[in-house]
Amino acid sequence: MPCVSCFRDQKVVARGLCNACYQRFRTRGTTEYAPRRVWPCCAVKGCARPHAARGFCFLHYQRVLNTGDPGKTKRPDDWGAKHKHPLYNRWAHAMRHRANHPVCDEWQDFLRFALDLGSPPDSKAKLFSANEVLPLGPSNFVWKSAVTQRVPGEDEDTFRARRARVYRGIHKERHQEYDLKRHYGLSGAEKDSLLEKQAHSCAICGEMESVTIKGRIVSLAVDHCHSTGRVRGLLCSQCNRSLGGFRDDPRLLKRAIAYLGDVAVSN
Numbered sequence: 001m002p003c004v005s006c007f008r009d010q011k012v013v014a015r016g017l018c019n020a021c022y023q024r025f026r027t028r029g030t031t032e033y034a035p036r037r038v039w040p041c042c043a044v045k046g047c048a049r050p051h052a053a054r055g056f057c058f059l060h061y062q063r064v065l066n067t068g069d070p071g072k073t074k075r076p077d078d079w080g081a082k083h084k085h086p087l088y089n090r091w092a093h094a095m096r097h098r099a100n101h102p103v104c105d106e107w108q109d110f111l112r113f114a115l116d117l118g119s120p121p122d123s124k125a126k127l128f129s130a131n132e133v134l135p136l137g138p139s140n141f142v143w144k145s146a147v148t149q150r151v152p153g154e155d156e157d158t159f160r161a162r163r164a165r166v167y168r169g170i171h172k173e174r175h176q177e178y179d180l181k182r183h184y185g186l187s188g189a190e191k192d193s194l195l196e197k198q199a200h201s202c203a204i205c206g207e208m209e210s211v212t213i214k215g216r217i218v219s220l221a222v223d224h225c226h227s228t229g230r231v232r233g234l235l236c237s238q239c240n241r242s243l244g245g246f247r248d249d250p251r252l253l254k255r256a257i258a259y260l261g262d263v264a265v266s267n
Helices: 019-028 058-067 088-096 110-117 156-170 172-184 188-197 237-245 250-266
Strands: 012-014 126-128 142-144 221-224 231-235
16 A cells, blocks of 8 residues: 555555654654755854854864864964974984984974074075084084076976986096996996906007097997807907997908908909
8 A cells, every 4th residue: 555645655554654754744743854954154254164063163163172262273373383494394304314314412403403504505405414424413514505406497307317417427437337337247446457457458459549539538348248248358449340340240250351361362
């Protein structure tokens, strides 16, 4: 038998009504659904958050519970002032890395740190220890700025490429040794030892390098086996290119020797 109110085929419990309609009738005196309740906004002026309790939103209600005043918090008046200080990020960085680079006990306090340092020379200057052995402190610090600065309007990729070129120019020997290790598995000391063994001359022709680039004589090239990667010696540019032209194939070299011999005889 259907409900006389909602006309759904539900079990009738009383007065011809289903259980849901009968409960609404008992509670409100009608089987109609209650209108949706519209919650007012927070009573604090300027706050548009929805009401949560006692006329306040959840945020201001929590403040009332904690302090008795919806406009007051437990935070001190200078809350966040330390974090907005121009030296705070440098101090926080020093604190995070103090396990590797110790900081003196005095500078564990940010206020003391800021008073001792004063203003940095520029906004991008970084703080370093003047003596790496001693902890960072009032008598052991120095400001350093990056050699390469971004030019206004310069995009990120162009700036990074320019910075890398400048850095490689400043630390040329370090990068040369890195390239030796990466390409040939050879350290700088091992190359110097090999150079001394060859008397600073080519391992094939016995001559010193004569090719210059930008007015400077280039160093002898590292010759290595392309299949095994084993370093064979140091060659001048001309001999190194010649071996590459013959594809490191002894048969081609023998045929070239025979060819030169035949040509010499015929002439």
